[in-house]
Structure formats: C-alpha cells, structure tokens
Amino acid sequence: MTLDLYYLNDSAPVRAVLLAGRALGLEFNLKLVDLLKQEHMSPEYLKLNPQHSVPTLVDEDFTIWDSHAIVGYLATKYGTDDTLYPKEARARAIVDQRLHFDSGTLFPRLRNIIHPLLLLGKSVISTEAKRDVEEAYHFLEKFLDGHDWVAGDNMTIADFCCVSTVSSLDVLVPCGSKYPNLAAWYKRCKDKMVGYEEANQSGLNIFERVVKSALSQK
Numbered sequence: 001m002t003l004d005l006y007y008l009n010d011s012a013p014v015r016a017v018l019l020a021g022r023a024l025g026l027e028f029n030l031k032l033v034d035l036l037k038q039e040h041m042s043p044e045y046l047k048l049n050p051q052h053s054v055p056t057l058v059d060e061d062f063t064i065w066d067s068h069a070i071v072g073y074l075a076t077k078y079g080t081d082d083t084l085y086p087k088e089a090r091a092r093a094i095v096d097q098r099l100h101f102d103s104g105t106l107f108p109r110l111r112n113i114i115h116p117l118l119l120l121g122k123s124v125i126s127t128e129a130k131r132d133v134e135e136a137y138h139f140l141e142k143f144l145d146g147h148d149w150v151a152g153d154n155m156t157i158a159d160f161c162c163v164s165t166v167s168s169l170d171v172l173v174p175c176g177s178k179y180p181n182l183a184a185w186y187k188r189c190k191d192k193m194v195g196y197e198e199a200n201q202s203g204l205n206i207f208e209r210v211v212k213s214a215l216s217q218k
C-alpha cells in the first residue's frame with residue numbers, strides 16, 4: 001500500500017491529516033506542494049485536484065482531497081475499530097457535525113485572518129475577524145461542556161481537524177483563560193494525540209514564524 005500525501009508543512013488541514021495518520025499508524029509518502037511557487041496550479045496537480053488545494057491523498061488508483069474527507073476515508077479504510085469515526089448513526093452524526101464546524105466555521109475564520117496578512121500585505125487583524133474567532137471559541141467551549149473531546153467522550157477524527165485549526169487560531173487570537181473547557185481540551189490534544197509534536201507542532205511553529213513576521217511589518 002502506498003499513500004501519497006500532497007502537503008505543505010504549515011497548512012492546518014494538512015496537519016489534521018498527519019495527526020490522523022499517526023493515530024492510525026499509517027506512513028505517508030510526502031510530496032511537497034509549494035504554493036508560493038504556484039506548484040498547486042501546475043497542469044499535473046490540477047489533473048489530480050481541480051480545486052488546487054492541499055492536502056490531497058492518492059491511495060493507489062483513488063484520489064481524494066479536503067482534509068475532512070481524507071481523515072474520514074483513512075479512518076474507515078484503515079481503522080482497526082470504529083472509535084475514531086463511529087459507525088453508529090447518532091455518534092457519527094455528531095462527529096460529522098464537528099467536521100463541518102471546522103470546515104464551515106473555524107477554518108474560514110482562520111483564512112479570513114491569514115489571507116489579508118499573507119497575501120494582501122496587511123499587518124493587523126481586524127476587530128471583526130477577532131470577534132468571529134472569539135465566537136467560534138465560544139461554540140467549542142459549549143461543545144466541550146462535560147466532554148473530554150469535541151464529539152463526546154472519545155478522541156475522534158473531528159479532534160484532529162479542530163485542533164489543527166484551533167492551534168493556528170491561538171497564535172493569532174490567543175484562547176487565554178476565558179475558555180477553560182477549550183484550554184483543557186487543547187492541552188489534552190497535545191498530551192494524548194500520537195505524534196502531536198511532529199504531526200502538528202512542527203508545522204505550527206513554521207506557521208507562527210510566518211504570521212508573526214507579517215504582523216510585525218509596518
């Protein structure tokens with residue numbers, strides 16, 4: 001079995017897939033896609049993924065992109081049990097809701113901040129963007145009320161997607177002590193996720209350097 005993963009170190013969606021890979025004991029054949037060199041717009045890459053995003057996974061003759069779809073595929077195909085992505089309808093619906101929360105709420109709010117910083121030469125985060133992130137933190141705080149993980153009492157693929165985005169957001173709009181459930185969950189992810197340091201933290205460190213440099217430009 002060969003799993004090619006088209007990736008970029010500092011991308012939050014890529015880091016979610018790397019975390020899922022670690023939890024499932026999978027090895028990826030990593031293929032760097034340098035967005036600054038427009039490699040994602042090359043004819044070869046567009047043939048693979050017409051949406052030109054990273055991550056993209058190629059498993060033999062099957063290609064899939066979008067981190068949420070990829071982690072669901074990997075857990076279903078390679079999980080030895082269904083803890084990371086439950087089969088039972090209601091438990092799965094909660095995991096899916098949290099995956100959509102990351103895809104439709106958390107990640108777009110991260111992109112709303114990094115797009116102006118990295119592509120439009122801005123060096124401040126707007127009040128509206130900060131307010132939207134605080135609202136997203138507030139939602140997560142509620143999801144985590146009485147639960148250790150975002151979709152309930154077990155770590156699931158939704159935690160990989162949410163923590164890769166939250167850890168990036170935290171660099172820009174620190175969660176601080178206002179959200180105790182969120183802070184405890186973030187620490188739990190760092191402590192309990194297999195290979196957290198290599199899969200998330202190392203790319204996050206690069207992300208942090210890049211955004212802090214943009215924020216310090218005058």
Ligand SMILES: N[C@@H](CCC(=O)N[C@@H](CS)C(=O)NCC(=O)O)C(=O)O
Binds near residue numbers: 040052053055066
């Ligand atoms: N919903 C997608 C978002 C992927 C995404 O936006 N990736 C960014 C890098 S973090 C990217 O590839 N940007 C270049 C582009 O979309 O052209 C996912 O979860 O995989």
